[in-house]
Amino acid sequence: xxxxxxxxxxGLVLGSVYALIALGYTMVYGILQLINFAHGDVLMIxxxxxxxxxxxxxxxxxxxxxxxxxxxGISAAVPTCILLNVVIERVAYRPLRNAPRLAPLIxxxxxxxxxxxxxxxxxxxxxxxxxxxxxxxxxEIGWVQSGWxxxxxxxxxxxxxxAALLMATLVILVEKTKLGRAMRATAENPRVAGLMxxxxxxxxxxxxxxGAALAAFAGVLVAANYGQxxxxxxxxxxxxxxxxxxxxxxxxxxxxxxGGLLLGIIEALGAGYIGDLTGxxxxxxxxxxxAFVVLIIVxxxxxxxxxxxxxxxxx
Numbered sequence: 001x002x003x004x005x006x007x008x009x010x011g012l013v014l015g016s017v018y019a020l021i022a023l024g025y026t027m028v029y030g031i032l033q034l035i036n037f038a039h040g041d042v043l044m045i046x047x048x049x050x051x052x053x054x055x056x057x058x059x060x061x062x063x064x065x066x067x068x069x070x071x072x073g074i075s076a077a078v079p080t081c082i083l084l085n086v087v088i089e090r091v092a093y094r095p096l097r098n099a100p101r102l103a104p105l106i107x108x109x110x111x112x113x114x115x116x117x118x119x120x121x122x123x124x125x126x127x128x129x130x131x132x133x134x135x136x137x138x139x140e141i142g143w144v145q146s147g148w149x150x151x152x153x154x155x156x157x158x159x160x161x162x163a164a165l166l167m168a169t170l171v172i173l174v175e176k177t178k179l180g181r182a183m184r185a186t187a188e189n190p191r192v193a194g195l196m197x198x199x200x201x202x203x204x205x206x207x208x209x210x211g212a213a214l215a216a217f218a219g220v221l222v223a224a225n226y227g228q229x230x231x232x233x234x235x236x237x238x239x240x241x242x243x244x245x246x247x248x249x250x251x252x253x254x255x256x257x258x259g260g261l262l263l264g265i266i267e268a269l270g271a272g273y274i275g276d277l278t279g280x281x282x283x284x285x286x287x288x289x290x291a292f293v294v295l296i297i298v299x300x301x302x303x304x305x306x307x308x309x310x311x312x313x314x315x
């Protein structure tokens with residue numbers, strides 16, 4: 001039970017990160033019907049920017065509190081990622097809106113390679129160390145001594161809380177604000193939305209900006225949790241977050257959240273039990289097997305995902 005609860009907590013932390021990244025994929029798909037495969041690299045740029053700012057501030061003012069360094073890092077990462085994603089939309093995707101779907105797909109993969117190569121030139125291929133920003137003393141949940149509890153670090157707890165707040169804010173933005181109505185109208189029918197006074201180009205730019213902001217938060221928190229950042233760190237989380245979006249139902253906001261959390265929990269439980277289930281043949285580094293096996297099963301039985309792909313009724 002102790003192992004199960006601990007892996008459940010680890011999965012919740014991991015799933016919170018996947019959910020934040022998956023929301024960027026699903027929002028863009030919901031409006032443009034395209035997958036931005038450079039989204040994971042936007043996360044990486046946010047993390048590298050934050051690490052650079054943190055190291056500069058720490059060098060100039062060594063006594064700066066860790067929580068303030070984290071805030072400063074996020075404050076630098078968010079606008080950087082927003083600017084990058086807006087440029088990507090304007091330069092790479094906007095000219096291809098009426099092109100065959102394969103064109104933006106290949107463009108996204110090419111952008112990913114370009115961004116990674118540029119980051120490698122700027123920051124070098126070697127990982128950048130991230131200092132311990134928050135306390136390393138774990139927080140006890142439940143009754144660990146009796147086997148009915150788990151431990152969570154302050155950084156992991158911050159990830160869960162920040163992710164929950166960001167997801168709640170996004171839901172309120174989409175469902176309760178004028179911008180959210182414009183986003184939903186553009187996703188349903190861009191031409192009709194334009195006749196109603198909605199500037200679809202601005203809505204699409206805002207969508208890319210929101211997705212970039214969420215990716216920036218995810219990147220900085222991942223770097224703080226694992227203690228390092230490097231130029232290729234966005235590839236695997238980006239791929240898994242895309243998997244989470246498909247698992248929950250691509251284009252569905254709630255599906256991205258559920259898919260991300262579920263994928264993280266499955267992956268963590270797989271890491272905790274795969275050795276026992278295979279008699280020690282496979283180690284915890286094979287945890288990805290569980291996540292993708294579940295994805296294949298779900299998509300075989302329910303191709304639209306757990307909560308269903310968002311499909312607009314077009315007039």
